[in-house]
Protein backbone atom coordinates (compact mmCIF):
# COMPACT_ATOMS: atom_id res chain seq x y z
CA UNK A 255 0.00 0.00 0.00
CA UNK A 256 1.24 3.48 -0.87
CA UNK A 257 0.41 6.45 1.33
CA UNK A 258 1.30 10.02 0.48
CA UNK A 259 0.77 12.39 3.38
CA UNK A 260 0.65 16.17 3.24
CA UNK A 261 3.27 16.50 0.49
CA UNK A 262 4.38 20.04 -0.27
CA UNK A 263 6.98 20.91 -2.90
CA UNK A 264 8.38 24.32 -3.85
CA UNK A 265 10.73 25.24 -6.67
CA UNK A 266 12.20 28.52 -5.42
CA UNK A 267 9.17 30.69 -4.61
CA UNK A 268 6.84 28.59 -6.72
CA UNK A 269 4.69 26.08 -4.85
CA UNK A 270 4.24 23.10 -7.22
CA UNK A 271 2.38 20.88 -4.70
CA UNK A 272 0.27 21.97 -1.73
CA UNK A 273 -0.41 19.37 0.98
CA UNK A 274 -1.16 16.33 -1.19
CA UNK A 275 -2.80 13.33 0.54
CA UNK A 276 -3.34 10.06 -1.32
CA UNK A 277 -3.73 6.39 -0.49
CA UNK A 278 -3.28 3.63 -3.04
CA UNK A 279 -4.30 0.03 -2.40
CA UNK A 280 -2.28 -2.95 -3.63
CA UNK A 281 -3.20 -3.87 -7.20
CA UNK A 282 -4.79 -0.52 -8.02
CA UNK A 283 -4.26 1.25 -11.31
CA UNK A 284 -4.27 4.98 -10.57
CA UNK A 285 -4.29 7.89 -13.02
CA UNK A 286 -2.94 11.31 -12.10
CA UNK A 287 -4.92 13.55 -14.44
CA UNK A 288 -4.59 17.29 -14.85
CA UNK A 289 -3.54 20.09 -17.18
CA UNK A 290 0.05 21.00 -17.92
CA UNK A 291 1.77 22.38 -14.83
CA UNK A 292 -0.73 20.94 -12.33
CA UNK A 293 2.04 19.00 -10.54
CA UNK A 294 1.43 15.44 -11.78
CA UNK A 295 5.00 14.68 -12.78
CA UNK A 296 6.39 16.28 -9.64
CA UNK A 297 4.15 14.07 -7.49
CA UNK A 298 5.14 10.97 -9.47
CA UNK A 299 8.85 11.82 -9.14
CA UNK A 300 8.45 12.27 -5.39
CA UNK A 301 6.75 8.86 -5.11
CA UNK A 302 9.61 7.38 -7.19
CA UNK A 303 12.29 9.01 -5.04
CA UNK A 304 13.67 11.01 -7.99
CA UNK A 305 12.66 14.25 -6.30
CA UNK A 306 12.24 15.08 -2.62
CA UNK A 307 9.38 16.91 -0.96
CA UNK A 308 9.83 19.94 1.31
CA UNK A 309 7.18 18.69 3.72
CA UNK A 310 5.18 15.53 4.21
CA UNK A 311 5.87 11.82 3.97
CA UNK A 312 5.69 8.89 1.56
CA UNK A 313 4.99 5.43 3.00
CA UNK A 314 5.35 2.08 1.21
CA UNK A 315 3.58 -0.66 3.16
CA UNK A 316 3.70 1.44 6.29
CA UNK A 317 7.43 2.13 6.00
CA UNK A 318 8.45 5.78 5.76
CA UNK A 319 10.51 5.97 2.54
CA UNK A 320 10.57 9.78 2.46
CA UNK A 321 14.38 9.98 2.57
CA UNK A 322 15.11 6.80 0.62
CA UNK A 323 16.50 7.41 -2.90
CA UNK A 324 15.09 5.90 -6.06
CA UNK A 325 17.56 2.99 -6.26
CA UNK A 326 16.32 1.58 -2.98
CA UNK A 327 12.55 1.95 -3.43
CA UNK A 328 12.08 -0.95 -5.84
CA UNK A 329 9.94 1.06 -8.23
CA UNK A 330 9.88 0.53 -11.97
CA UNK A 331 9.32 3.58 -14.10
CA UNK A 332 8.66 4.49 -17.68
CA UNK A 333 9.36 8.19 -18.06
CA UNK A 334 9.78 9.85 -21.42
CA UNK A 335 13.07 11.41 -20.40
CA UNK A 336 14.49 7.97 -19.57
CA UNK A 337 14.61 6.75 -23.15
CA UNK A 338 16.16 3.45 -24.13
CA UNK A 339 19.94 3.17 -24.41
CA UNK A 340 20.52 3.42 -28.14
CA UNK A 341 23.86 1.60 -28.15
CA UNK A 342 22.45 -1.45 -26.31
CA UNK A 343 20.40 -4.26 -27.80
CA UNK A 344 16.78 -4.59 -26.80
CA UNK A 345 17.65 -7.57 -24.56
CA UNK A 346 20.43 -5.60 -22.84
CA UNK A 347 18.08 -2.67 -22.33
CA UNK A 348 15.58 -4.97 -20.64
CA UNK A 349 18.29 -6.58 -18.50
CA UNK A 350 19.87 -3.27 -17.53
CA UNK A 351 18.32 -2.94 -14.06
CA UNK A 352 19.51 -6.44 -13.18
CA UNK A 353 22.99 -6.11 -14.70
CA UNK A 354 23.78 -2.99 -12.67
CA UNK A 355 22.94 -4.68 -9.36
CA UNK A 356 25.76 -5.31 -6.91
CA UNK A 357 27.16 -8.82 -7.35
CA UNK A 358 25.50 -10.32 -4.31
CA UNK A 359 22.01 -9.18 -5.42
CA UNK A 360 22.55 -9.97 -9.09
CA UNK A 361 21.04 -13.08 -10.66
CA UNK A 362 23.37 -15.25 -12.78
CA UNK A 363 23.96 -14.36 -16.44
CA UNK A 364 21.79 -17.27 -17.56
CA UNK A 365 18.97 -16.20 -15.23
CA UNK A 366 19.14 -12.61 -16.45
CA UNK A 367 19.02 -13.77 -20.07
CA UNK A 368 16.05 -16.01 -19.35
CA UNK A 369 14.22 -13.23 -17.53
CA UNK A 370 14.81 -10.74 -20.34
CA UNK A 371 13.45 -13.28 -22.85
CA UNK A 372 10.47 -13.94 -20.65
CA UNK A 373 9.69 -10.23 -20.40
CA UNK A 374 10.04 -9.71 -24.13
CA UNK A 375 7.48 -12.45 -24.59
CA UNK A 376 5.15 -10.77 -22.08
CA UNK A 377 5.38 -7.45 -23.93
CA UNK A 378 4.90 -9.34 -27.20
CA UNK A 379 8.34 -8.65 -28.63
CA UNK A 380 9.58 -12.20 -28.60
CA UNK A 381 12.58 -12.73 -30.87
CA UNK A 382 13.47 -9.02 -31.14
CA UNK A 383 16.05 -9.07 -28.32
CA UNK A 384 19.04 -8.74 -30.65
CA UNK A 385 17.75 -5.60 -32.35
CA UNK A 386 18.74 -2.05 -31.41
CA UNK A 387 16.12 0.54 -30.37
CA UNK A 388 16.61 2.38 -33.67
CA UNK A 389 15.26 -0.69 -35.47
CA UNK A 390 11.91 -0.61 -33.63
CA UNK A 391 8.69 1.36 -34.04
CA UNK A 392 7.68 3.92 -31.40
CA UNK A 393 5.12 1.57 -29.88
CA UNK A 394 7.62 -1.28 -29.75
CA UNK A 395 10.15 0.98 -28.02
CA UNK A 396 7.60 1.91 -25.37
CA UNK A 397 6.97 -1.80 -24.75
CA UNK A 398 10.72 -2.36 -24.37
CA UNK A 399 10.78 0.49 -21.83
CA UNK A 400 7.99 -1.27 -19.96
CA UNK A 401 9.81 -4.60 -20.05
CA UNK A 402 12.90 -2.83 -18.68
CA UNK A 403 10.84 -1.33 -15.85
CA UNK A 404 9.30 -4.72 -15.04
CA UNK A 405 12.64 -6.58 -15.03
CA UNK A 406 13.46 -5.58 -11.47
CA UNK A 407 10.09 -7.00 -10.32
CA UNK A 408 9.01 -3.64 -8.94
CA UNK A 409 6.50 -3.39 -6.13
CA UNK A 410 5.21 -0.26 -7.84
CA UNK A 411 5.14 0.74 -11.50
CA UNK A 412 5.17 4.45 -12.38
CA UNK A 413 4.39 5.69 -15.87
CA UNK A 414 4.67 9.29 -17.03
CA UNK A 415 2.66 9.87 -20.21
CA UNK A 416 3.84 6.47 -21.41
CA UNK A 417 2.13 6.71 -24.78
CA UNK A 418 2.31 10.47 -25.22
CA UNK A 419 4.32 10.53 -28.44
CA UNK A 420 2.42 7.79 -30.25
CA UNK A 421 -0.36 8.05 -32.80
CA UNK A 422 -3.98 7.52 -31.75
CA UNK A 423 -4.38 3.96 -33.01
CA UNK A 424 -1.15 2.67 -31.44
CA UNK A 425 -2.02 4.46 -28.19
CA UNK A 426 -5.35 2.71 -28.07
CA UNK A 427 -3.85 -0.73 -28.66
CA UNK A 428 -1.14 -0.15 -26.07
CA UNK A 429 -3.64 1.11 -23.52
CA UNK A 430 -5.68 -2.06 -23.76
CA UNK A 431 -2.57 -4.14 -23.63
CA UNK A 432 -1.24 -2.26 -20.57
CA UNK A 433 -4.52 -2.71 -18.73
CA UNK A 434 -4.37 -6.47 -19.31
CA UNK A 435 -0.71 -6.63 -18.31
CA UNK A 436 -1.40 -4.71 -15.11
CA UNK A 437 -4.08 -7.24 -14.15
CA UNK A 438 -2.14 -10.28 -15.25
CA UNK A 439 0.96 -9.30 -13.26
CA UNK A 440 -0.94 -8.07 -10.19
CA UNK A 441 0.94 -4.75 -10.28
CA UNK A 442 0.22 -1.56 -8.41
CA UNK A 443 0.62 1.22 -10.96
CA UNK A 444 0.36 4.99 -11.12
CA UNK A 445 0.35 6.79 -14.45
CA UNK A 446 0.38 10.44 -15.36
CA UNK A 447 -1.73 11.70 -18.21
CA UNK A 448 -3.39 14.88 -19.36
CA UNK A 449 -5.68 12.82 -21.59
CA UNK A 450 -8.99 12.32 -19.81
CA UNK A 451 -10.06 9.53 -22.14
CA UNK A 452 -6.93 7.58 -21.29
CA UNK A 453 -7.52 8.11 -17.56
CA UNK A 454 -11.19 7.06 -17.72
CA UNK A 455 -10.43 4.01 -19.82
CA UNK A 456 -7.50 2.64 -17.84
CA UNK A 457 -7.72 3.64 -14.22
CA UNK A 458 -9.46 2.05 -11.27
CA UNK A 459 -9.40 5.50 -9.69
CA UNK A 460 -8.59 8.90 -11.13
CA UNK A 461 -6.84 11.65 -9.16
CA UNK A 462 -7.74 14.98 -10.75
CA UNK A 463 -5.15 17.67 -10.08
CA UNK A 464 -5.16 21.40 -10.64
CA UNK A 465 -2.58 23.97 -9.55
CA UNK A 466 -0.74 21.58 -7.25
CA UNK A 467 -3.88 20.41 -5.45
CA UNK A 468 -6.13 17.37 -5.71
CA UNK A 469 -9.65 18.42 -6.73
CA UNK A 470 -11.14 14.94 -6.63
CA UNK A 471 -10.23 11.28 -6.23
CA UNK A 472 -12.79 8.84 -7.54
CA UNK A 473 -13.62 6.04 -9.92
CA UNK A 474 -13.94 7.07 -13.59
CA UNK A 475 -17.73 6.88 -13.12
CA UNK A 476 -17.61 9.18 -10.08
CA UNK A 477 -15.39 11.87 -11.57
CA UNK A 478 -17.43 11.90 -14.77
CA UNK A 479 -20.93 11.66 -13.33
CA UNK A 480 -20.37 13.46 -10.02
CA UNK A 481 -17.55 15.94 -10.53
CA UNK A 482 -16.66 17.57 -7.21
CA UNK A 483 -15.76 20.95 -8.69
CA UNK A 484 -16.46 23.01 -11.77
CA UNK A 485 -12.83 22.43 -12.77
CA UNK A 486 -13.29 18.65 -12.75
CA UNK A 487 -16.49 18.87 -14.79
CA UNK A 488 -14.69 20.90 -17.46
CA UNK A 489 -11.53 18.85 -17.46
CA UNK A 490 -13.14 15.40 -17.37
CA UNK A 491 -15.52 15.31 -20.30
CA UNK A 492 -17.22 18.26 -21.93
CA UNK A 493 -19.49 20.70 -20.12
CA UNK A 494 -21.78 23.57 -21.00
CA UNK A 495 -21.98 26.36 -18.50
CA UNK A 496 -25.20 28.35 -18.47
CA UNK A 497 -25.37 31.98 -17.28
CA UNK A 498 -27.40 30.89 -14.22
CA UNK A 499 -24.50 28.65 -13.09
CA UNK A 500 -25.85 25.27 -14.22
CA UNK A 501 -23.34 22.87 -15.83
CA UNK A 502 -24.63 20.34 -18.36
CA UNK A 503 -22.96 17.57 -20.40
CA UNK A 504 -23.67 17.75 -24.16
CA UNK A 505 -25.49 14.39 -24.02
CA UNK A 506 -27.74 15.61 -21.18
CA UNK A 507 -29.29 18.25 -23.46
CA UNK A 508 -32.12 17.59 -25.87
CA UNK A 509 -33.98 19.52 -28.56
CA UNK A 510 -37.62 19.94 -27.54
CA UNK A 511 -40.61 21.14 -29.48
CA UNK A 512 -41.83 23.59 -26.86
CA UNK A 513 -40.55 25.23 -23.70
CA UNK A 514 -36.84 25.21 -23.04
CA UNK A 515 -34.30 27.79 -24.09
CA UNK A 516 -33.76 29.11 -27.59
CA UNK A 517 -30.41 28.62 -29.30
CA UNK A 518 -29.27 29.76 -32.73
CA UNK A 519 -27.55 26.81 -34.41
CA UNK A 520 -24.04 27.66 -35.68
CA UNK A 521 -22.77 24.27 -36.68
CA UNK A 522 -23.85 20.63 -36.99
CA UNK A 523 -21.50 17.75 -37.62
CA UNK A 524 -21.21 14.03 -37.06
CA UNK A 525 -19.20 13.19 -33.95
CA UNK A 526 -18.77 9.44 -33.99
CA UNK A 527 -22.13 7.87 -33.17
CA UNK A 528 -24.02 11.15 -32.58
CA UNK A 529 -24.78 14.52 -34.13
CA UNK A 530 -22.96 17.36 -32.43
CA UNK A 531 -24.97 20.59 -32.54
CA UNK A 532 -23.25 23.85 -31.63
CA UNK A 533 -25.19 27.02 -31.01
CA UNK A 534 -25.53 30.19 -28.97
CA UNK A 535 -28.13 31.02 -26.38
CA UNK A 536 -30.54 33.70 -27.58
CA UNK A 537 -29.98 37.02 -25.82
CA UNK A 538 -26.35 36.37 -24.93
CA UNK A 539 -23.46 34.68 -26.63
CA UNK A 540 -23.08 31.65 -24.36
CA UNK A 541 -21.94 28.75 -26.52
CA UNK A 542 -23.93 25.54 -26.14
CA UNK A 543 -22.92 22.10 -27.42
CA UNK A 544 -25.32 19.20 -27.49
CA UNK A 545 -25.34 15.64 -28.79
CA UNK A 546 -28.33 14.22 -30.63
CA UNK A 547 -28.83 10.57 -31.35
CA UNK A 548 -27.91 9.91 -34.98
CA UNK A 549 -31.36 8.50 -35.80
CA UNK A 550 -32.79 12.00 -35.22
CA UNK A 551 -33.03 14.66 -37.87
CA UNK A 552 -30.47 17.30 -36.88
CA UNK A 553 -31.42 21.00 -37.10
CA UNK A 554 -30.15 23.12 -39.96
CA UNK A 555 -27.37 25.66 -39.51
CA UNK A 556 -28.94 29.07 -38.91
CA UNK A 557 -32.14 27.61 -37.46
CA UNK A 558 -33.36 28.53 -33.96
CA UNK A 559 -34.30 25.53 -31.80
CA UNK A 560 -35.33 24.99 -28.17
CA UNK A 561 -33.26 22.95 -25.78
CA UNK A 562 -33.90 21.42 -22.36
CA UNK A 563 -31.61 19.63 -19.92
CA UNK A 564 -32.42 16.14 -18.66
CA UNK A 565 -29.88 16.55 -15.92
CA UNK A 566 -27.47 19.21 -14.72
CA UNK A 567 -24.39 19.02 -12.54
CA UNK A 568 -24.05 20.58 -9.14
CA UNK A 569 -20.92 20.93 -7.07
CA UNK A 570 -20.13 20.57 -3.43
CA UNK A 571 -17.75 23.54 -3.64
Ligand SMILES: Nc1ncnc2c1ncn2[C@@H]1O[C@H](COP(=O)(O)OP(=O)(O)OP(=O)(O)O)[C@@H](O)[C@H]1O
Pocket residue numbers: 265268270288289290291292293294295296297448
Ligand atom coordinates in the same frame (compact mmCIF):
# COMPACT_ATOMS: atom_id res chain seq x y z
N1 LIG B 1 12.90 21.51 -11.52
C1 LIG B 1 12.00 22.49 -11.53
N2 LIG B 1 12.34 23.76 -11.29
C2 LIG B 1 11.42 24.75 -11.28
N3 LIG B 1 10.10 24.57 -11.50
C3 LIG B 1 9.70 23.33 -11.76
C4 LIG B 1 10.61 22.22 -11.79
N4 LIG B 1 9.90 21.10 -12.07
C5 LIG B 1 8.61 21.49 -12.21
N5 LIG B 1 8.49 22.82 -12.01
C6 LIG B 1 7.22 23.59 -12.04
O1 LIG B 1 6.29 22.97 -11.20
C7 LIG B 1 4.99 22.95 -11.79
C8 LIG B 1 4.47 21.53 -11.87
O2 LIG B 1 5.25 20.83 -12.83
P1 LIG B 1 4.93 19.33 -13.24
O3 LIG B 1 5.97 18.91 -14.22
O4 LIG B 1 4.76 18.52 -12.03
O5 LIG B 1 3.53 19.51 -13.96
P2 LIG B 1 2.70 18.46 -14.82
O6 LIG B 1 1.32 18.51 -14.29
O7 LIG B 1 3.39 17.15 -14.84
O8 LIG B 1 2.73 19.13 -16.25
P3 LIG B 1 2.93 18.48 -17.73
O9 LIG B 1 1.65 17.79 -18.06
O10 LIG B 1 3.17 19.69 -18.58
O11 LIG B 1 4.11 17.56 -17.65
C9 LIG B 1 5.12 23.62 -13.14
O12 LIG B 1 4.69 24.96 -13.03
C10 LIG B 1 6.61 23.54 -13.43
O13 LIG B 1 7.01 24.64 -14.22
